[in-house]
Amino acid sequence: MNSKLDRRQFLKLAGIGGVVFASGMGGFAEAAKTGTVGKDFFFVQLSDTHWGFKDEKVNPDWQGTLKKAVAAVNDLESPPAFIVFTGDLSHTTDDPKERRNRLSGFRDIAAGLKAGNIRYMPGEHDASLDNGEAFKEFFGPTRYTFDHEGVHFIALDNVSDPTSSIGDAQLAWLADDLRKLDPETMITVLTHRPLFDLYPQWDWATRDGAKAIELLTPFRNVTVFYGHIHQEHHRMTGNIPHHAARGLMYPLPEPGSVPKKAPIPWDPAHPYKGLGFREPKAIAGKSIYSLQEYPIR
Amino acid sequence: MRSINRLRAVSVLALLILAAGALVPVAWSDEPETIVRVTARKFEYSPNEIRLKRGVPAIIELTSLDRLHGFDCPGLGLRTDIPPGKTTRLRVVPDKSGTFPFHCDVFCGEGHEDMTGTIIVTD
Ligand SMILES: [Cu+2]
Secondary structure, three states: OOOOOOHHHHHHHHOOOOOOOOOOOOHHHHHHHHOOEOOOEEOEEEOOOOEOOOOOOOOOOOOOHHHHHHHHHHOOOOOOOOEEEEOOOEOOOOOHHHHHHHHHHHHHHHOOOOOOOEEEEOOHHHHOOOOOHHHHHHHOOOOEEEEEOOEEEEEOOOOOOOOOOOOHHHHHHHHHHHHOOOOOOEEEEEOOOOOOOOEHHHOEOOOOHHHHHHHHOOOOEEEEEEOOOOOOEEEEEOOEEEEEOOEOOOOOOOOOOOOOOOOOOOOOOOOOOOEEEEEEEEOEOOOOEEEEEEEOO | OHHHHHHHHHHHHHHHHHHHHHHOHHHHOOOOOEEEEEEEEOOEEEOOEEEEEOOOOEEEEEEEOOOOEEEEEHHHOEEEEEOOOOOEEEEEOOOOOEEEEEEOOOOOOOOHHHOEEEEEEEO
């Protein structure tokens, strides 16, 4: 069996959509059973581009930073397997028309990325004021799954509900998806807000995130990548590592380090400081990622 | 037989007392409760500074003038939704002194992130 096929393609070819894999079928099935990656690959995580944000003191290059990131990703030695944007593609506006302007402006720049596949996710700035309606018009569903080289990816939406809840319907959808998987399967969750209580004082939490973590806990090889906090951050909950990425418009202070959460002003001596993107690498036969962080220069 | 009836009568009486108690907790408490009225609207609380005394029961009475907001004070373990057209009450007996920030945790618009305040508890 060709290990390059993703699960959906495989199911389609084999004509057994929805049927659990028999053992010894190679590719995704083999890798999923052992909890390891089928073949080396890496993807790129970009986050919190806040297209439409404008404050010269915070980022005088508010129109250029995302373009710089796109150029930097296109300059990588080899192209990523795919790219994910973990939310806050655009900056909040109360005006539905302007929201669409911003999302389309963002989309046009992101279209310059050289990658086979780009996966988009909403942040609360994109989706919380209209329950993800505008986001869906541009980028499709706010939650979905896909498979790559034995890794099962799950994009979870914890922002379309303005109370920052995943919601019972989506939790049932998650439980249903997980039910089909072997406990050894390497699972990678992509989301915008942290699923755990990182710093609820600054809204750095998901109201029912603990329920998602509980559903994921029986699986031994789970990794979560998220955005929202505009800085690199790593935390374990049980055996699940959670990795926050830097943003591409403005950095935010460390949780609780200052009385009030506010963007860190631009430092002319160190332009683009705190902004960057990430490259998680999956190595064949292993079940963890090695992370490489790239600054914007 | 008689004792069963008596038992039944006693249970009914007990339930009535419990129900009455649930309806009038303020009257039954020996300490007078402070009532703090807070109005929420895009994108502020008024007042945004609440002063309480440690160990003294208080009721924070919240109303929203426009849309659904939230009130979340993790430091004191307080949180509620504030739907418009309704008064929402939070009862608190602060067990520690200090300054405890609160914020709106329902994403409510362009100024949402500035919708914050503090509860100051003194000894
Ligand atoms: Cu609010």
